[in-house]
Amino acid sequence: MSDDLFLPRAEPTIAERPAPAWAKKSLPKSKAAVRTKTKVSARKYFAPNDxxxxxxxxxxxxxxxxxxxxxxxxxxxxxxxxxxxxxxxxxxxxxxxxxxxxxxxxxxxxxxxxxxxxxxxxxxxxxxxxxxxxxxxxxxxxxxxxxxxxxxxxxxxxxxxxxxxxxxxxxxxxxxxxxxxxxxxxxxxxxxxxxxxxxxxxxxxxxxxxxxxxxxxxxxxxxxxxxxxxxxxxxxxxxxxxxxxxxxxxxxxxxxxxxxxxxxxxxxxxxxxxxxxxxxxxxxxxxxxxxxxxAKTRAEAQDAFKWRDDAMGTATTIAAHRRAFRLVDQLMPDKEKASA
Known part of the structure; x- marks a missing residue:
């Protein structure tokens, strides 16, 4: 939509009036008009000495x-x-x-x-x-x-x-x-x-x-x-x-x-x-x-470390299987080409 549609009908010698707010919303946005997100920065805080x-x-x-x-x-x-x-x-x-x-x-x-x-x-x-x-x-x-x-x-x-x-x-x-x-x-x-x-x-x-x-x-x-x-x-x-x-x-x-x-x-x-x-x-x-x-706290700590070790062992196994599957996927096309 052209900006001219929103200009007053006046002699060319008269200064152009800005488009009203409701009209501006309908205008297509140019790259220059797109507002970038303002970055927030930590302000300098003058902390107490204590x-x-x-x-x-x-x-x-x-x-x-x-x-x-x-x-x-x-x-x-x-x-x-x-x-x-x-x-x-x-x-x-x-x-x-x-x-x-x-x-x-x-x-x-x-x-x-x-x-x-x-x-x-x-x-x-x-x-x-x-x-x-x-x-x-x-x-x-x-x-x-x-x-x-x-x-x-x-x-x-x-x-x-x-x-x-x-x-x-x-x-x-x-x-x-x-x-x-x-x-x-x-x-x-x-x-x-x-x-x-x-x-x-x-x-x-x-x-x-x-x-x-x-x-x-x-x-x-x-x-x-x-x-x-x-x-x-x-x-x-x-x-x-x-x-x-x-x-x-x-x-x-x-x-x-x-x-x-x-x-x-x-x-x-x-x-x-x-x-x-x-x-x-x-x-x-x-x-x-x-x-x-x-004694209760020590037992709870030991259980926590055992749970951590078991979880990390499972995660390591899953990661190894995924790497193996990716390797197989990468090698399969080469094998198919060789058999052809």
Missing amino acids: PHEHAHKIAEGVIDAWHQNFGGTSIDIPIGTVAALALLRNPPGLADWILNLQPHQLPQLFKEIYLGYWVKRPDLINRAMRLHDWAWNPDPDTQQLRAVHAVAHRAINTGLLDLTGHNDPYMRSESDVLSPLLTGLRHKSDKKWRGEYHTPPCVTDLLAEMLVDKDFAGQGKAIREPAVGSGAMLRSVAQRLRDLGLNPHDYHWYGNDVDSLSAACAAVNAIIWDLGPGTLIGCADSLATEDGGY
Whole structure:
């Protein structure tokens, strides 16, 4: 359709009037008129010097984004979103790439993150099940996905990857981003009946400094926390060991909590803080069992690794069969030509 049809009937000397909005919609779009999708970039966030204050700022922003976008009452979802992002290292361009994903693309990203760590630590990822099982929902709620999208944007733009994305485990262990998020999202009455009060990091850091010294060195020693919460005490002890030139991998770590969501956060934090292969996180009532649930947790971990090994063995067999079938398909035409 010609633009001339929408010009006023006037003398040529009079300036042409722009076509009305309703007419513009019917005009064919030229290549120049096609608008390209605007790319979103992570803004530079001036983080507080105190990493604990920074973690609180991230939690406040995430909570605000979740509620403003009507995410609902399932607090596992925003916590699981932040936990998945906190498991990532932070190469250049990663933040911008994530920010340009659409809401429906985020569950697949989170599944790949958790599955990647499941191959290494199936016991800890199984313990964190509450944080990621929602991502496998085949029919997700679109409003919740929009809220998840808003949470991811707020977390990244508030500097989450700057806090947790370091290659150096000491740097990413300077704070706990999940503790203030968990306690901030839970209702006051819920925290009261659970008796859930996380120890402030300044207290756990002081305790670790008082209790751990060079004499604590030696492989095989164990650090146990019967009410681990999200792992604050474990983090402080690990940092203290590193300050003393010791390696957390040389120790056994056992954290237990009666609340499954707190235990899930502790399991993810154990990976973020790189506590090492001797780490077990349980979910049991420490007062109801003689060993604080240790035997049960150890058995669950062994089952998780066996399940992982069986699944990986099956996957390897399937992959080998597929390669064999492709090779046969490639060779068949040559055989047919030779017989002809």
